[in-house]
Amino acid sequence: MTHIVVLGSTNMDLVTYVARAPRRGETVTGREFRTIPGGKGANQAMAAARAGATVSLIGAVGNDAYGVRLRDNLEHSGVDTDFLRTVEGASGTAHIVVDDEGNNAIVVVPGANGTVDHLSPGDEGLIASADALLLQLEVPLPAVIAGAEAARRHGVRTVLTPSPAQPLPEELLSVTDVLVPNEYEAVTLTGRTDPLDAAVGLLDLVPEVVLTLGEAGVLYVSRDTEPLAVPAHQVAAIDSTGAGDTFAGAYAVAVAEEKPLREALSWAAAAAALSVQREGASASMPYRPEIEAQYTA
Template identity: 75%
Template structure:
């Protein structure tokens, strides 16, 4: 088992499935609508738990019906919710349009996630017991930085998914061990569109980088070592929502178990490939037995 703490968001995903996403000013008719528990933090927590990790979640849900369902989803997936707060008011929501090619566009409304501005009593103690802390950017940056600094104080590996993409303060990068952007986020952070060159630039700020490349796989780079590219399995994508979060959750489990980086990346890619073949976020994430069998 792997000790993973997740400091991150919980959202209810409001998903519309369409032939093509509407352009500005355009109205299209969708074929289906679903409400699916999600949020980058909760997604990574569920993905890691299903992949075999011992996972605890730090964050907040609202006092609405969505909050009840979000908490229930985490618990039923094996995630410890003792430090998941309930904030008065609405839970976070993500409004997602998924087209027939599996692509998506997303608008996130923070809701209760916006109340998580810092660690509260118990949070740092939990982080100290983990071997990995997973972070994303759907909480206020003050909380993300506080979590990363707590992890550094206790020798806990920090894995940061810089999404939604935004400029990152140097003090956060200084306490990040592994940065996992997709190619668009890597370009935003580095100002360089070419992933290998972007990775090289990012290594000036963090010791390790994994850039996820969608169907092209992933690129791993570490200071003082040759970069490593791992291809993704060939599959037909139905919905790419949460593929990156599934990858990160599985990667955290694999690295926590001491697997070599290349093996960990291959295993995480297999998990993400299973995810994109199913609709939704938490509903699409594979279990360990499925990843091992793929």
């Protein structure tokens, strides 16, 4: 079975649902509040596990009640947590406002994730055993760079989601195989507002780019092929939280299984389409039979 390793964050999502998000200085009344296990690392790990891979997560949770629940939730979804460390203090949290159109705004408080600033004993061996390494930017950059460098030493494909958006150092870009930004992140990294122009500009940094465009679908570019646009699966979205992570996790599985490129992109887009029809991040992620049904629909 395909083995995916994820190095990244684990957060408890504190989600408030509102008709519309408040403007600066404004107070609005929400209709519901939920605590939902999340974090970009954990989300991608769960997405990949539900998509059919064997998945291990490298990261940290606090020794609080959230940490216990976060670990239990990952294990329930089939994610190996042997390399998810428990540290003194609070677990990471993400404070999320979701409006009635499914749009969201997020503030992340790193907590225990801030302690993941290096590889610990055994981490490199785990990465070496993987078919792909998934990375994001909710843990300190030194750990992300170290993970990518370890993957490169062992010939393991790296897939990086550049979120939260920030300038990326050359030492990370030089060991990244595939960059998976959304439109905002691509603009932040390149300063170019046209999606195709931004995606092509990113090829100065990495060999392959998969640009996710929400309802507009997915755009793939590489240094060796012509651009490929894949349409989104048209659905009624109620909450886009975690959709990008769902796509990244499913795409990593599809690539590791050596699906043809167009099929891999559409298959991952099907997973993301299913996720936006449900509330929450980890709670919304589909299982493989659902992805297969959506993909062939």
